[in-house]
Amino acid sequence: MKRSLEASLVLFAAAFLLCSSAQARIQRDKSVAHNDPSRDPYTEGSKDLWQAAGIVSMGGFEFANSDTETVDSFLATSDILWLETAHFELGFALGSYRVPPKEKKLYLAELTRLAEKLPAVKPKQKLLDPWLRLHLTAQRLEEIYTEFLDIVGFAEDAFPDGKVLWDGQGNYMGEGPYLGQKGKYEVLILPSEASSVAFLLKNFGLGIRRTQRWNVIERDSLTLTIHIQQGTLKSDRALFGHLAFNLAHNLFDGLKHYNYExxxxxxxxxxxxxxxxxxxxxxxxxxxxxxxxxxxxxxxxxxxxxxxxxxxxxxxxxxxxxxxxxxxxxxxxxxxxxxxxxxxxxxxxxxxxxxxxxxxxxxxxxxxxxxxxxxxxxxxxxxxxxxxxxxxxxxxxxxxxxxxx
CATH class of the missing domain: 1.10.390 (Neutral Protease; domain 2)
Incomplete structure (x- = not known):
């Protein structure tokens, strides 16, 4: 029995070293894009882990007036990481963040929930790397969505699938599955005012220097663009609250479809x-x-x-x-x-x-x-x-x- 256990431990250690070595090679390989899912240390591009974590994709989707590939090319120095969940499409371009000692209990609770879906997450870690912040932000977005559903008192399946037009019978619930919108809610978080202004000008013709909410009519999607060179948004807790504040507006607009103010x-x-x-x-x-x-x-x-x-x-x-x-x-x-x-x-x-x-x-x-x-x-x-x-x-x-x- 002891030998069997020792053998199992050796095999586990060998497998761990092989995986770590493979991940290290990927990180060093400059031919692999910086935001390629294989570089994500928490999923390594595993579709099984994606499914467990509620991840639909990690790039390759339409975004704003183009798609993630076009945005990557236009904002090449921003190093955007992408993640699509059940209700959101997220672009995240911030660096690492050190958890303030006074806030460690808050992060422990959040990261513990995240670790239930992504076992590679260490709930007590104090330095949050960009990939971990991406996953944490995605979790926050979905929790905000759930809170809004609770506020308005609707279940997920109350909204149409968006495949057919409403026939005028029964209660009108919008045009699609995302609270009534056909398109998912978009969020782009950028490191600088310059990158945000450039993105908004390119996509919507807006020279706005602050956070901007916008309706992408062509894809029936409500989008949110934030940069952290404003106010206190370099604080991750401030950013979390700012996301909730702005998504409250977009989710309420999207409820039963954005037809009027x-x-x-x-x-x-x-x-x-x-x-x-x-x-x-x-x-x-x-x-x-x-x-x-x-x-x-x-x-x-x-x-x-x-x-x-x-x-x-x-x-x-x-x-x-x-x-x-x-x-x-x-x-x-x-x-x-x-x-x-x-x-x-x-x-x-x-x-x-x-x-x-x-x-x-x-x-x-x-x-x-x-x-x-x-x-x-x-x-x-x-x-x-x-x-x-x-x-x-x-x-x-x-x-x-x-x-x-």
Whole structure:
């Protein structure tokens, strides 16, 4: 028995050395592209590991207005790694990241979950290499998607497969399987402002220097482009929250298909809520194009909301629904709309999800999507789902703030 065990250990060690040696050769081989799946130390291109980890592919898919190969060629110095999951197509071009000691428990929990799918992951490792960060980011994206599904109260199979057009019968759920979109949600994370601006100009004709969300109409896909030379995004936790903030916008737009615009207060409030439930130290803000949005480095927003309630200076729902652009939101209003969404998520969870879905379900007399007269539609649906007028809601929310903050 002892000899058998020793023999097994020797064989295991030999196999491990062979695999390590093969991986080392691949890493040294300059003829193999930097983002070839065989270079990934956590899957080594194994389709079995891909399946276990929920990976559909690691490149070779359409992206933005072209495809991953074209983006690689255009941003050749960015060294982008690619990964496709069930609901996302991700490009990741950041370097290694050292876990801050104060955050090690957070990463231990995340990496432990990742290691259940990718056994080569060491949950306690302190230096996250680019490939590990790619896989961790993909896991985060899917968890954000799951959270959004929970918020709106839909199962994965509630949406059409996108293979046939809706026949006008039953509830309209969109045009495709990704919350109603035909295309998956895209995310590109770049190391520099220059690379981000170049990408946005090339693909969409945009000279935007900040994070950009965009609708790729030709492929029915909502895309998100981020670079980390803005704000605090060199912090991985800040980046995680920033992803949640922006995906909240894209996922809500994509719900039952992106056919028309929905209220700004709800978008920004939900985005703040999803970001701050991940972390509240770093916060994201939307603003008008070409201007700097109202921002703060404060992590604790509850006291600010409480002060606004007590001094009677808080914004009211009737004012929120009249917002026409993100540039109209000042800092006190950011505090309030975040808190209002938190109130609804905490006390009216099922009704809140149904309300979001109802706002995306409007049809006209010809049974076509209808985003007209949104303020009036919002008022009626708000009353229908929450059994409150705006004034009654303002008071109920204020009472909740004073009881909980």
């Amino acid at each position: 929905t209220p700004i207060w709800l978008h920004e409030g939900l985005a703040h809520s999803m970001e701050r439930r991940i972390q509240s130290k770093f916060n994201s803000f939307d603003g008008a194009e070409g201007s700097v949005p109202s921002m703060t480095r404060k992590a604790d927003w509850e006291p600010e909301v409480l002060k606004l309630v007590r001094n009677g200076k808080r914004a009211r729902m009737a004012a929120m629904i009249r917002l026409k652009g993100y540039g109209e939101i000042d800092l006190p209003m950011h505090y309030v709309l975040w808190s209002m969404v938190e109130y609804l998520r905490s006390t009216q969870e099922i009704r809140f999800g149904a309300f979001l879905a109802a706002l995306k379900s409007r049809r006209n007399s010809a049974n076509l999507s209808d985003g007209s007269n949104m303020p009036e539609a919002h008022r009626k649906l708000f009353k229908e789902h929450f059994s409150m007028s705006y004034a009654q809601f303002d008071e109920a929310w204020a009472e909740w703030v004073q009881a909980n903050y």
